[in-house]
Amino acid sequence: MDRNTLLELIPAYALGALDEVERQEVEVWLETDAEARQLLIEYEAVADVLAFAVSARQVPSTTRTGLEQRLAARRSGQSNHIEAIPPQSETPEKSNVRSISRLWISLGAAAAVFIVIVVGFIVIQRANQLSPEEQRIAAVRDLYYSLVDAEGTQRIPIDAVMEGVQGDLVISPDGEDVILRLAELPLIEENQAYELWALEEAGLQSAGLYYWADGHGPYYLQLDLSRPIDLYQQLGMSIEPEEGSPLGNAPSGPQIWGLVLATQQ
Amino acid sequence: MAGEPNAVIILPDRKSIRNMNQASVPSLLKQILSGDEAALLALHDRFSNVVYSVAYRVLNNQQDAEEVTQDVFLRLWDKAASFDPNKGKFLSWLLTITRRMAIDLLRKRSRREPPPNSISMDEKPHLWETMLVVEDLDDLQRTLLSTLDELPQGQQQAIQLAYFYGMSHTDISEYLKRPLGTVKSQIRLGMQKLRTIWLSKQPMRSESDSER
Numbered sequence: 001m002d003r004n005t006l007l008e009l010i011p012a013y014a015l016g017a018l019d020e021v022e023r024q025e026v027e028v029w030l031e032t033d034a035e036a037r038q039l040l041i042e043y044e045a046v047a048d049v050l051a052f053a054v055s056a057r058q059v060p061s062t063t064r065t066g067l068e069q070r071l072a073a074r075r076s077g078q079s080n081h082i083e084a085i086p087p088q089s090e091t092p093e094k095s096n097v098r099s100i101s102r103l104w105i106s107l108g109a110a111a112a113v114f115i116v117i118v119v120g121f122i123v124i125q126r127a128n129q130l131s132p133e134e135q136r137i138a139a140v141r142d143l144y145y146s147l148v149d150a151e152g153t154q155r156i157p158i159d160a161v162m163e164g165v166q167g168d169l170v171i172s173p174d175g176e177d178v179i180l181r182l183a184e185l186p187l188i189e190e191n192q193a194y195e196l197w198a199l200e201e202a203g204l205q206s207a208g209l210y211y212w213a214d215g216h217g218p219y220y221l222q223l224d225l226s227r228p229i230d231l232y233q234q235l236g237m238s239i240e241p242e243e244g245s246p247l248g249n250a251p252s253g254p255q256i257w258g259l260v261l262a263t264q265q
Numbered sequence: 266m267a268g269e270p271n272a273v274i275i276l277p278d279r280k281s282i283r284n285m286n287q288a289s290v291p292s293l294l295k296q297i298l299s300g301d302e303a304a305l306l307a308l309h310d311r312f313s314n315v316v317y318s319v320a321y322r323v324l325n326n327q328q329d330a331e332e333v334t335q336d337v338f339l340r341l342w343d344k345a346a347s348f349d350p351n352k353g354k355f356l357s358w359l360l361t362i363t364r365r366m367a368i369d370l371l372r373k374r375s376r377r378e379p380p381p382n383s384i385s386m387d388e389k390p391h392l393w394e395t396m397l398v399v400e401d402l403d404d405l406q407r408t409l410l411s412t413l414d415e416l417p418q419g420q421q422q423a424i425q426l427a428y429f430y431g432m433s434h435t436d437i438s439e440y441l442k443r444p445l446g447t448v449k450s451q452i453r454l455g456m457q458k459l460r461t462i463w464l465s466k467q468p469m470r471s472e473s474d475s476e477r
Contacts, residue, residue, distance in 0.1 A: 011456030012434060012449065017427035019435050046459045048353065049409045050428045051319055051360035059317035063331045067309060067338055071302055074339075183343065187369060216336075216343060 001025055003033075010036060014043035076138060140220045144179045147172050158257040162186050165257050167218075171229055178229050183217035185256060186239070193242045197251060198225060199234040204249050207235070211242070235259045290355045297345040309338050312356065316363045323367035323429050329374070333367045340366070368431040405466045412462050413455075420455030423448050 006029050012018050013026050030036050147153045152173030158165070167182040185194060188211075196207040205226075212219055225232065236258040238251035245252045296304035313334055320333035340362055348358050413421060422441065426432045434452070438445040 008449075008453055011460070012427065012452050015424065015427040015452065015456070016431055017433055017437070017452055019433045022434075042460055042463060043456060045353075046409065046456060046463050047428060048357040048361070049406045049459075050413070050424070051357070051364060052315075052406060053410055053413055053425070054318045054322040056314065057318040057321050057330075059313045059334060060327065060331060063313060063317065063334050064306070064309060066331065067335045068306070070335060070339060071305070071342070187373065189373070216339060 003029075007036065007039065010039050011043050014040060014047045137220065140179060140222045143177060143222070144170060144181055144220050147177060147179065156259060156261065158182075158259045160257050161255045162257070167257065169235065169259055169261075175229050178223040178225065180221040180223055180235070181217075182219050182221070182237075182257075185212065185215035185217065185219075187215050188239055191242050192239055192253075193244070194256065195238050195240040195245055195251065195253075196221075196223075197236045197238065198232050199236070200227065200232050206244060206249065209240070209242070209244050229261070232261055234261060291350065294345045294348060294355075297342060302342075305338060305342050308341065312359060313338070315356070316359065319360050319363045320367045323364065323371055329370055330367075333363065333370055336366050337363050364429065368429075371430065405463065408466065409459055409462055412459055416455045416458060417451075419443070419447075420451045420458075423451040424455045427452060 006026060009018060009022055009026050013023065018026060030040065147170045148155060150173065154169075154171040156169045156171075158167040158169070160166070164184045165182070165186070166184050167180065169178065169180050171178050180196075188194065193209040193211045195209050198205055198207040207223065207225060208221075210219075210221070223229075236251075237256045238245070239253040239256065240251065241253075290308070293304040293308050297308075316337050317330055317334045320337075321327070321330040324330050324333065337359065341359065348355060352358075413424070416424075423437055426437045426440065427434075432440065434445060434448050437443075437452075438448045441448070443451075
């Protein structure tokens with residue numbers, strides 16, 4: 001593909017409209033062509049404006065409530081279980097209401113208020129009482145932060161293979177507690193899982209399957225490895241079918257991140 | 266790091282959020298980085314309508330658009346530090362995240378094509394003027410939107426399918442049943458026209474630039 005053809009693809013690249021092969025060709029070429037990069041900046045500025053080319057809509061009030069609930073859930077360490085709060089119907093049927101007497105309306109309203117109060121009370125009570133699983137997650141998170149602050153703790157950042165993935169591994173000074181923190185994992189399908197891998201002298205082995213619906217995290221995993229952590233050379237994670245890699249002791253899907261343990265560096 | 270639990274959790278109250286609605290975006294981002302949820306909710310109150318509107322444009326579904334809106338602000342909570350004011354406006358950055366997350370959800374729903382009736386629903390751009398963040402649109406942006414409205418329908422459609430649905434040249438060609446070369450030309454010509462307008466409003470640009 002000659003330069004002029006590639007230049008003509010820049011507008012489509014800025015919109016994300018190139019097919020994979022073309023996209024890769026353009027990216028290789030952009031690395032060495034300053035004029036093309038400038039052109040791309042201009043087209044991206046144009047593309048940014050397109051976001052405003054939408055009809056205005058009023059966000060439902062339930063969205064904010066849902067956001068607050070998800071923030072609260074994150075504080076209690078259960079973010080992976082909270083989905084968006086479904087919208088409420090805002091168009092109640094009115095036609096039958098006219099025929100009901102005021103007395104019935106009042107009674108109905110009183111009953112509704114009572115139900116709301118009772119349900120609200122139950123929801124608040126539940127929110128204040130963490131389940132055993134939530135308590136366990138919170139305990140691991142707290143342990144992670146206490147280890148981070150402790151003298152002699154090893155803290156090893158992961159090497160992201162996929163863009164945006166964050167995390168680190170902390171190892172207590174005595175090597176007994178090993179906690180992995182992960183965030184911004186790629187989204188996976190419902191029939192997929194994140195598989196953790198550990199490499200030791202004898203070879204690679206699976207260290208568990210995990211599923212988090214939104215991938216954002218952060219998630220805290222206390223690793224229960226079969227051997228002391230200093231006998232392992234590397235850790236890593238891949239995307240696999242929900243039942244685990246069909247290859248057994250080798251990943252079959254794309255790698256998300258890797259980590260070389262400090263003793264091996 | 267924002268989004269990670271701290272020993273002290275600051276719970277926002279309505280009064281502090283009201284005060285924060287007057288705060289600048291950089292100031293709110295700084296507060297988010299220190300773990301202040303009220304700052305995030307203040308940004309939500311300011312920008313959630315436009316975020317929701319863009320998400321709805323892609324997904325054409327209230328529940329999905331709400332989910333994406335929440336996801337976007339949670340992403341902001343986690344990644345506020347990655348916003349670089351030297352690279353562009355906050356709102357553009359936020360809407361880029363919105364569009365990408367909405368397209369991701371669209372794909373997750375196994376829909377490779379726009380939801381029914383969504384292509385034509387925004388063919389009346391005068392509605393753009395009802396955007397609640399209208400103060401964030403400068404004259405150049407308004408001019409570009411007007412220019413987009415004046416493009417031939419084929420160019421508008423191709424550009425919007427690419428931008429809002431993440432469709433490639435090939436996807437658009439199949440969806441609109443137009444030759445691939447036609448789609449490529451429509452996107453290129455439409456974007457060139459918009460860029461020409463953009464360049465004409467930029468200081469110190471040579472005329473030859475606008476030829477490209």
